[in-house]
Amino acid sequence: MIMKSKSYLIGLLLSLLFIASSLCLGYLYAHPQKRVLRICYGEPWKIPTEDAIKEFKAKFPDVEVKAEMIPYGVDIVAKESADFAAGVAADVVLVDSFMIPEYAEAGYLAPLDKLVAAWPDWKYYSLPMRRIVSYKGHVYGIMFDTDVRMIWYRKDVFKEAGLPVPWQPKTWDDILKAALTIKKKVKGIFPIYIPAGTKWGEATTMQGFYMLLLGADKPPRNRLYDYKTGKWIGKSPALLRAFKFYYDIYVKYKLAPTEFNFVPDVWGTWRRTFGPDRLIGMALGGSWEWGEAWGPKGIAPVPDRDKVVGFAKMPGWSGGAHGEPKWVTVSGGWAWTIYSKSKVKDLAWEFLKIVNERDRVAKYAAAFGKVAPRLDAAKVPEYAKNSYLMAILEYLKFTDFRDAMPGYSKVSYFIQETTEKIVLEGMTPEKALDYFYSKMVKTFGKDKVEVIPLGS
């Protein structure tokens, strides 16, 4: 009897000890003795971030820094959104700037107004760069890089098709004609590629759709949001024109590779097939591809890139003849933010100041073919000497931005879904417009979605 009650007691103690120690370890893990700064960023920004971390560690040796890099292939926006929602986001997060309004509205980001006001470097950030990171009058981030978009084309394919090099189309018809010429003259090549569908995510909307929409009608009818009325635009001649272009190249003339939009790795496939594999004649893409994809240290390096890869400005549909912009490009970019629930906001701000130093931003931009968001980047020789960056400087003169109002990510998703219907099911532009409108109304309500009459 005594034996049994002894083992009863031992068992009880062991169990309680086990549970207690688990709880203690858990608590200690969540509340470390040393100050810890967690930094979350995507792999494309690995080099400048790790460089900045080294500098930070030298300046603050007592702080433990945890670098949380999101590798290529992982959906950075989905991961960061999930982390924010679960309350486990890092102290410093490098976010895709279009999410800032929605993150701010959800209360995930710490306002930086007072901090940037006291920061001498803030004056080098132009008004557009400040607008992107602001929401309802407060600043929530610092832009690290920005970009533009253009028509990439293979000079070798164009030469083979007898098309002029260098090439600069003035209307959408010019583009279509060139693509049809390539189809006739060069075998085994997809003449043109524009991202479509939901697998590409935001890239469909930015590199694909906005590049068409912004040049499809007179401003402000060429947008997704009406800033005067505060409503989303669900039906318009511009939307129809943009959907029609997708229809023409994917369905009517079959000039574009539908399949590439649905492979497991859409980015890798696109970079490879345009670059080393030479399977695409021309495409709409971002300015970063020059360095990040096809450069010597890129993901899919093209050996004689300078000779073989060309870029041209995207024209408005009739080259400006009907009041639409003559040239179109759109800029996005990634911004450093501080998590609202961070317990080390002071350290986070110190890191932000270090990572956004002029030389670091300019050198990173120069190496990867990105556009620096700071006006004083031109003072840094690596940036000023970069002929590619100097060539695309003029794009900044006519660049535009997406309508990143709260709810934008849903609108963008509907655009992606609609293009998906067009390329997969051959949906006509008119039906596609109705489909898009019905989704908008279902989500936002009829009174929040505007119609610009067709034929007006």
Add this chain to the structure above:
Amino acid sequence: MKLRSSYLGIILLLPALAVMLAFVVFPTIWGVVMSMTNASLVGIGAAHPRFIGLNNYISLLRDSRFYHSLSVTVIFTVFSALIGQVALGLALALLMRRKDIKGKSVIATAVFISWVIPEVVAGYMWGSYASREGLLNLIIKALRLDRLGIEPTNWLFYKPLETITIANVWRGTAFSMILFSAALESIPNFLYEASSLDGASSWDRFRYITLPLLAPAILTDLILITIWTFSVFTMPFIMTGGGPGTRSELWTIYIYRQALLPPYEIGYAAAAATLMFLFTLVLIVAYITVLKRGWG
């Protein structure tokens, strides 16, 4: 005395119970609670979620995409779990018992490797294997299978559901094989000897001895495989992501896309997950009832 030892048992189980409560029971309850709100990952729905009762369920039952994912999942499960893994697992287990098959260790190794490779790796492997320039098409070309009407193509684009089904059979058969091997071992040999003395053919032996005695194992396997296949996510997500469009959108992928891609609607996804939970529960009860009655 009996009472004391059962107390001891319960106490020793406490840690495991705590883990179960924290990681299984609580999330399930929390999921049901969330399914009645408009909680979202970002935006207003994240900062101030509102209680909306059964609205999510009503929208779900009106959503054709929800029913589509249900039918895709059912087709996937029937072909992959029932026809694929159980039948193939049984066949392989029977094969392994024969003494005259050469290369048994090669087959066993191949089956196990498919099971232990991490799902993400396996997903990308299949992504490469089934691509236009992949090994599968090379094999098809080499064996001139176009004579049988099998053309090399981009399998993940043109036949997404078929490809993920076969990939899942490839991956999951090992479990059934092991289960059936163990069950077969337990069938006493003298039954087979006695039956062959009576002049039974090998098909008779299978039908009248093996199958009835394997019935409990088959039932167990069916239940487990069905539950698991119903919740398969990683490999198909990597291979096709539910696409193209929604052609291979399993229930799990549908839920993921509702929650972690725009529209980021966690509440809605939680409702779908709860329905999936109930559906699986009903299936299991049905299994047990029907098969228990059948095999007596």
